[in-house]
Amino acid sequence: MNTVVLGMQWGDEGKGKAIDYLAGSFDVVTRFQGGHNAGHTVYYQGQKVVLHVLPSGIFYPDCLAVIANGVVVQPLQLVEEIQNARSLGLSMQNLILGENAPLILPFHQQLDVVFEDSRYQRIGTTRRGIGPAYEDVVGRRALFVKDLLQEKAFRSKIAILADYYRRLFKAHGHPVDDIDQAIDQYLQAGIFLKPYIANAAHLLRRAYVEKKNILFEGAQGTLLDINLGTYPFVTSSNTTIAGVFSGTGLSPKAVDKVIGISKAYTTRVGEGPFPTELKDECGSMLRERGNEYGSTTGRPRRVGWLDLVALKYAVQVNGVDSLFITKLDVLDESAEIQVATSYESADGRGDDFFSHADALSRVRPVYQVLPGWRKNLGAIRRLGDLPRQVRSYLSFIENFTGVGVSHVSLGGEREQTIEIDR
Numbered sequence: 001m002n003t004v005v006l007g008m009q010w011g012d013e014g015k016g017k018a019i020d021y022l023a024g025s026f027d028v029v030t031r032f033q034g035g036h037n038a039g040h041t042v043y044y045q046g047q048k049v050v051l052h053v054l055p056s057g058i059f060y061p062d063c064l065a066v067i068a069n070g071v072v073v074q075p076l077q078l079v080e081e082i083q084n085a086r087s088l089g090l091s092m093q094n095l096i097l098g099e100n101a102p103l104i105l106p107f108h109q110q111l112d113v114v115f116e117d118s119r120y121q122r123i124g125t126t127r128r129g130i131g132p133a134y135e136d137v138v139g140r141r142a143l144f145v146k147d148l149l150q151e152k153a154f155r156s157k158i159a160i161l162a163d164y165y166r167r168l169f170k171a172h173g174h175p176v177d178d179i180d181q182a183i184d185q186y187l188q189a190g191i192f193l194k195p196y197i198a199n200a201a202h203l204l205r206r207a208y209v210e211k212k213n214i215l216f217e218g219a220q221g222t223l224l225d226i227n228l229g230t231y232p233f234v235t236s237s238n239t240t241i242a243g244v245f246s247g248t249g250l251s252p253k254a255v256d257k258v259i260g261i262s263k264a265y266t267t268r269v270g271e272g273p274f275p276t277e278l279k280d281e282c283g284s285m286l287r288e289r290g291n292e293y294g295s296t297t298g299r300p301r302r303v304g305w306l307d308l309v310a311l312k313y314a315v316q317v318n319g320v321d322s323l324f325i326t327k328l329d330v331l332d333e334s335a336e337i338q339v340a341t342s343y344e345s346a347d348g349r350g351d352d353f354f355s356h357a358d359a360l361s362r363v364r365p366v367y368q369v370l371p372g373w374r375k376n377l378g379a380i381r382r383l384g385d386l387p388r389q390v391r392s393y394l395s396f397i398e399n400f401t402g403v404g405v406s407h408v409s410l411g412g413e414r415e416q417t418i419e420i421d422r
């Protein structure tokens with residue numbers, strides 16, 4: 001069954017663990033959007049591994065791990081990530097890198113930093129050059145992975161683009177970093193990456209026609225989607241179901257099931273409205289218990305209660321079939337748990353989510369209070385063994401969003417997952 005796994009919140013929902021849990025039963029695992037702004041934490045042979053661009057399929061030698069054309073690739077970072085994976089004993093012979101994936105170039109990262117530090121834009125990005133790289137795609141001037149394999153053409157294309165950026169930086173009063181050395185490094189990376197480079201769209205289409213099981217691995221979360229998220233405090237790709245099709249070249253018919261990943265509470269990194277944010281002791285407690293520090297940037301994450309208005313929106317825009325609720329154990333010590341079930345604004349009370357930041361920043365969440373369970377869930381392996389209050393919490397989420405919970409995660413390890421048969 002071809003399955004899409006998507007984040008329902010502002011990223012960091014625990015997709016790494018969920019995808020790793022599911023990946024073993026698939027023939028193909030593909031990343032289809034985003035870049036090394038993502039950080040999917042998995043445990044491999046007892047070791048913590050953070051994947052940034054590599055699909056989780058790399059841990060399974062019989063599974064094809066495809067970086068599809070919708071992903072933006074920083075070749076030097078990817079080389080490093082492959083080398084790290086090899087040092088874990090993985091052969092990496094199952095990796096495919098899409099030849100038409102756009103490149104993140106040195107001036108993209110520089111522009112991301114310049115804009116973040118300027119008065120024009122402060123999004124709280126990961127400063128990895130993701131936005132500017134996608135801007136070049138939309139601006140029809142991007143360079144692609146396959147360009148790394150044609151030295152002469154690559155040198156001349158990047159020289160033209162560098163000239164464009166030189167003028168842009170000059171207008172902002174910034175010198176552009178010297179990229180001569182970087183060009184050589186990129187070409188070297190191209191030589192290293194060559195064995196992995198292939199036509200990912202053809203391969204994926206063939207896999208679909210041959211009825212292989214494909215897992216589509218989403219990065220970031222629905223509320224960071226460029227079109228449907230809390231604009232402008234979003235990332236620059238479609239993190240929702242739409243990204244699957246533009247990123248892989250497969251049609252909606254190739255998707256059998258959509259699993260939405262949501263924490264049992266909410267976190268956000270970077271700027272932007274967050275109606276259920278907790279700035280008090282309770283928030284600090286959840287941050288510490290949940291180890292809510294960015295896996296890519298190390299930044300402390302903002303923390304708050306579960307926002308069911310936002311979750312229902314994410315379920316609906318993605319056509320989610322079931323929910324995978326993560327980090328339930330982080331709530332173990334809370335005497336009571338709050339969930340937002342509607343928003344209050346100048347226009348009254350309602351349960352419609354506002355995706356644009358201005359409107360969302362004016363709402364006040366209305367909470368329902370549910371009892372906590374005050375019990376350590378980490379060792380529980382069966383649904384029936386979960387305290388009654390936990391099962392009521394899950395039922396409350398199901399009733400509100402209209403979809404069932406198919407998995408709950410109670411800790412970082414693969415075994416700390418309960419699959420709910422229906």
Ligand code: IMP
Pocket residue numbers: 010011012037038039123124125126127128129130131219220224233234235236269270271
């Ligand atoms: P960018 O993707 O680096 O351009 O950052 C844009 C926004 O998305 C910022 O608020 C980032 O913190 C956020 N963001 C990007 N990637 C992730 C992620 O993997 N997890 C959580 N937030 C992310």
